[in-house]
Amino acid sequence: MTVPAEKLRLGRVGESARRTDAVPKVTGEFAYSSDAYAAGMLWGRTVRSPHAHARIRSIDVSEALAMPGVHAVLTHEDVPGEKRYGLEFRDQPVLAFDRVRYFGEPVVVVAAEHPEQARRAADRVRIEYEPLEPIVDPERATEQEPLHPDRPTMGHGYRDDPRPNVVRSLVIRRGDPDARGDVSVSGVYELGIQDQAFLGPESGLAVPDGEGGVDVYVATQWLHVDRDQVAPCLGLRPEQVRIHLAGVGGAFGGREDLSMQIHGALLALHTNRPVKIVYDRQESFVGHIHRHPAKIWAEHRATRDGKLVCIRVRILLDGGAYASSSTAVTSNAASFACGPYAVENALVESTCVYTNNPPCGAMRGFGAVQSCFAHEAQMDKLAAALRIDPIELRLRNALAPGDSLPTGQRITGTLPVADVIRRCAELPVPEAEELPRDPIRLPGGAGNTTRGEGVRRGVGFAVGFKNIGYSEGFDDYCTARVRLLADGSAEVHCAAAEVGQGVANVILQTARTELDTDDLVLAPATTSSVGSAGSASASRMTWMAAGAVREACRAALAERERTGGEVDVERVYRHPRTTPFDPETGQVTGERAHVAYACAAMRVVAEVDVELGLTRVVWIGTAQDVGRAVNPQAVEGQIEGGTAQGLGLALMEEVQTRGGLITNASFTDYLVPTTLDMPPVESVLVEDPEPDAPYGVKGVGEPPTVVSTAAILSALRDATGRELTRVPVSFDEVVGLD
Amino acid sequence: MNVRLTVNGEPHEAEVWEGESLLFALRERLGLPGSKNACEQGECGSCSVLLDDRLVCSCLVLAVQADGHDVVTVEGLAEDGRLHRVQEAFAATGAVQCGFCTPGFVVAAADLLEHNADPSDDEIREALSGNLCRCTGYAKIFDAVRLAASQ
Ligand code: FES
Ligand code: FES
Numbered sequence: 001m002t003v004p005a006e007k008l009r010l011g012r013v014g015e016s017a018r019r020t021d022a023v024p025k026v027t028g029e030f031a032y033s034s035d036a037y038a039a040g041m042l043w044g045r046t047v048r049s050p051h052a053h054a055r056i057r058s059i060d061v062s063e064a065l066a067m068p069g070v071h072a073v074l075t076h077e078d079v080p081g082e083k084r085y086g087l088e089f090r091d092q093p094v095l096a097f098d099r100v101r102y103f104g105e106p107v108v109v110v111a112a113e114h115p116e117q118a119r120r121a122a123d124r125v126r127i128e129y130e131p132l133e134p135i136v137d138p139e140r141a142t143e144q145e146p147l148h149p150d151r152p153t154m155g156h157g158y159r160d161d162p163r164p165n166v167v168r169s170l171v172i173r174r175g176d177p178d179a180r181g182d183v184s185v186s187g188v189y190e191l192g193i194q195d196q197a198f199l200g201p202e203s204g205l206a207v208p209d210g211e212g213g214v215d216v217y218v219a220t221q222w223l224h225v226d227r228d229q230v231a232p233c234l235g236l237r238p239e240q241v242r243i244h245l246a247g248v249g250g251a252f253g254g255r256e257d258l259s260m261q262i263h264g265a266l267l268a269l270h271t272n273r274p275v276k277i278v279y280d281r282q283e284s285f286v287g288h289i290h291r292h293p294a295k296i297w298a299e300h301r302a303t304r305d306g307k308l309v310c311i312r313v314r315i316l317l318d319g320g321a322y323a324s325s326s327t328a329v330t331s332n333a334a335s336f337a338c339g340p341y342a343v344e345n346a347l348v349e350s351t352c353v354y355t356n357n358p359p360c361g362a363m364r365g366f367g368a369v370q371s372c373f374a375h376e377a378q379m380d381k382l383a384a385a386l387r388i389d390p391i392e393l394r395l396r397n398a399l400a401p402g403d404s405l406p407t408g409q410r411i412t413g414t415l416p417v418a419d420v421i422r423r424c425a426e427l428p429v430p431e432a433e434e435l436p437r438d439p440i441r442l443p444g445g446a447g448n449t450t451r452g453e454g455v456r457r458g459v460g461f462a463v464g465f466k467n468i469g470y471s472e473g474f475d476d477y478c479t480a481r482v483r484l485l486a487d488g489s490a491e492v493h494c495a496a497a498e499v500g501q502g503v504a505n506v507i508l509q510t511a512r513t514e515l516d517t518d519d520l521v522l523a524p525a526t527t528s529s530v531g532s533a534g535s536a537s538a539s540r541m542t543w544m545a546a547g548a549v550r551e552a553c554r555a556a557l558a559e560r561e562r563t564g565g566e567v568d569v570e571r572v573y574r575h576p577r578t579t580p581f582d583p584e585t586g587q588v589t590g591e592r593a594h595v596a597y598a599c600a601a602m603r604v605v606a607e608v609d610v611e612l613g614l615t616r617v618v619w620i621g622t623a624q625d626v627g628r629a630v631n632p633q634a635v636e637g638q639i640e641g642g643t644a645q646g647l648g649l650a651l652m653e654e655v656q657t658r659g660g661l662i663t664n665a666s667f668t669d670y671l672v673p674t675t676l677d678m679p680p681v682e683s684v685l686v687e688d689p690e691p692d693a694p695y696g697v698k699g700v701g702e703p704p705t706v707v708s709t710a711a712i713l714s715a716l717r718d719a720t721g722r723e724l725t726r727v728p729v730s731f732d733e734v735v736g737l738d
Numbered sequence: 739m740n741v742r743l744t745v746n747g748e749p750h751e752a753e754v755w756e757g758e759s760l761l762f763a764l765r766e767r768l769g770l771p772g773s774k775n776a777c778e779q780g781e782c783g784s785c786s787v788l789l790d791d792r793l794v795c796s797c798l799v800l801a802v803q804a805d806g807h808d809v810v811t812v813e814g815l816a817e818d819g820r821l822h823r824v825q826e827a828f829a830a831t832g833a834v835q836c837g838f839c840t841p842g843f844v845v846a847a848a849d850l851l852e853h854n855a856d857p858s859d860d861e862i863r864e865a866l867s868g869n870l871c872r873c874t875g876y877a878k879i880f881d882a883v884r885l886a887a888s889q
Pocket of ligand 1: 777778779786
């Protein structure tokens with residue numbers, strides 16, 4: 001049965017216009033990186049370390065090279081340029097030499113005619129390892145042999161921490177950290193490793209250009225930073241490496257670091273054939289960084305009437321084997337450790353260590369997720385100790401514009417914390433559903449484990465906040481190029497990565513608004529036709545792309561006004577400058593270390609089978625500070641999807657390791673929320689335009705993930721009366737078996 | 739080995755290696771990459787197709803098992819350039835973000851409505867529980883299925 005396709009509605013800023021890629025995505029025509037194809041292409045395969053820590057004694061590729069269909073088997077000796085790369089610090093070997101530092105580290109790459117031939121050849125690569133004692137306990141890492149004796153992250157303006165294996169440590173001191181209140185509550189909180197679990201596996205196609213250069217079609221979050229990492233390793237000039245965005249099947253931070261880019265390019269240049277690499281799901285679990293697992297010690301002191309007096313927090317993050325973006329995660333965890341509350345006195349210590357566990361880096365929420373889980377558990381505990389309603393306690397301490405954070409930064413933009421709390425608290429909580437009912441609407445679901453006996457209901461609440469954009473003095477910018485053609489049409493170029501979040505629509509809706517026309521196209525995102533857009537990360541892309549496209553459009557119109565002919569202008573947009581933290585005190589050294597902030601409040605109703613430990617989230621209501629919604633439907637989609645990822649961390653998602661080896665690298669053993677796990681999410685968009693941002697927009701992707709893990713745990717505590725200090729929660733903890 | 743099968747109403751023939759899945763054959767041999775490869779172990783539903791009108795994970799079917807059979811993929815749902823009502827509803831409600839899960843959801847939802855014209859919310863959730871989506875949190879996918887059912 002068919003219905004006619006509705007005429008496309010070409011929206012402006014503020015409208016729920018249909019996604020520009022919706023139709024090709026529903027018909028299966030949209031080309032993802034794993035769909036890339038070129039005549040005569042070979043298939044690449046990566047040989048990975050089976051050890052978490054080992055010395056490489058020898059590598060013998062001769063047998064693999066003699067296998068049928070095999071065209072190349074490459075080791076670190078075949079890397080013509082820099083042997084190491086890294087998103088921020090060049091500490092990660094393209095192909096391991098001397099040592100491997102984590103389970104799944106790439107050692108050899110193979111190219112063959114058929115993927116199965118490549119897989120079989122990979123099995124015949126003989127690597128002799130001498131296993132070394134892995135560092136797997138982050139609490140002991142600072143007393144063990146250094147994994148990176150050259151300390152690649154030191155000397156970048158960070159606090160000098162002489163302990164071995166420290167990636168970064170940051171101490172924020174504000175007021176009198178020994179200030180006492182009338183009451184004090186403490187807790188220790190832990191979070192496991194979460195995986196981004198984007199559905200589109202890491203993949204791409206590298207095509208040699210016949211002149212020594214290479215084109216790489218890949219799913220990534222930042223094309224230009226990929227190019228700047230790939231080119232030096234190939235010994236090429238940046239312009240000889242062109243990175244093109246292939247369709248991206250989700251990212252969530254997991255595509256900030258390189259995956260197949262250098263490997264594919266190496267194989268392509270070596271064989272002079274196009275080479276495609278597609279990870280399978282197991283390889284994907286070891287092939288990208290994860291969310292940092294954390295342990296957080298917190299103490300909150302308050303007056304009898306519930307005013308926070310002093311907060312003391314110690315955070316330990318396990319960064320795994322390489323630095324990735326751990327230095328920024330460390331500082332984010334510290335920046336948001338006290339929550340969106342005003343407090344005069346604070347001591348926050350945040351440390352990230354190297355270990356031989358899976359490398360960690362960016363994942364949606366980026367340090368703030370971990371902190372929010374701890375500060376919100378503490379706020380509930382404080383409310384209980386003071387016998388104050390938990391929502392009222394949060395309102396009494398809510399941060400507001402003009403207040404200062406523990407870093408000394410005064411909030412100059414919008415941050416409607418009290419507003420999101422009130423708007424969320426106003427949402428009517430659904431009545432408890434009667435028994436008996438269909439088991440699908442009980443904890444345990446289709447497993448039919450209860451008829452309702454032992455099921456308790458709980459209601460939880462949480463508030464969280466996070467920065468928008470890159471911080472601490474990073475030169476954060478976005479480029480856009482606009483061509484106004486003689487026939488009246490326009491072409492927009494911007495290398496912002498459409499990863500599913502909808503930035504293509506942000507660009508188009510902005511350009512349509514500014515140029516006041518529907519007659520325009522967005523050119524494919526590539527490094528070859530426009531400057532850097534920066535990363536689709538840190539909830540920054542909407543703000544930055546809208547800023548750059550708006551500027552370029554306005555400049556193009558002015559230019560045409562002047563010249564009357566065709567115009568082609570490129571403009572670079574920067575958000576207000578940030579400055580680093582003082583390395584000793586963690587205080588801001590200029591007006592701001594973070595550009596802006598966004599907050600969200602969430603209320604959760606959950607049911608728990610207190611005998612079996614099974615849970616069911618029944619309903620979620622949330623109010624989020626979105627600045628201004630460029631596309632309200634897409635904003636809701638971000639809130640619903642971001643909430644689901646936080647639910648996953650709360651209830652089920654954990655990359656499990658033993659001795660540094662991942663033991664559950666599949667969707668059979670690593671569970672992500674399904675249609676049966678997600679409740680309805682009611683969202684209120686609180687629009688309070690950000691003064692420094694184009695149209696007043698804020699990023700919206702991360703706050704729901706920051707707050708939902710905390711809010712769900714709050715509901716589970718309410719239902720069970722237990723502390724539940726670790727996520728994902730275990731059945732044992734829910735029923736009180738320790 | 740040589741396999742002959744009907745895909746989206748058209749006869750196809752391909753030379754396959756005996757270990758290849760139907761998913762691989764569709765994507766890499768027959769030029770139909772619409773069915774997706776998110777796990778290739780039967781856990782995510784992104785590869786969903788209809789095999790003789792039954793919903794299957796094409797990653798769990800060998801290409802040679804499909805020899806002589808009839809396959810419908812996401813590419814075969816639209817008719818005469820008009821989107822299937824499920825496809826149209828997914829586009830209209832915002833049920834698509836990265837879209838990697840979308841082909842599988844669209845095929846599974848079309849199959850659901852074929853067998854149950856007016857599913858309840860619980861029936862929708864249960865019918866689609868074999869399809870993972872990492873982006874949307876499913877809310878707008880449910881909206882899409884309800885919208886398609888109402889038409
Ligand atoms: S790819 Fe077939 S179920 Fe996941
Ligand atoms: S839209 Fe990305 S996985 Fe569903």
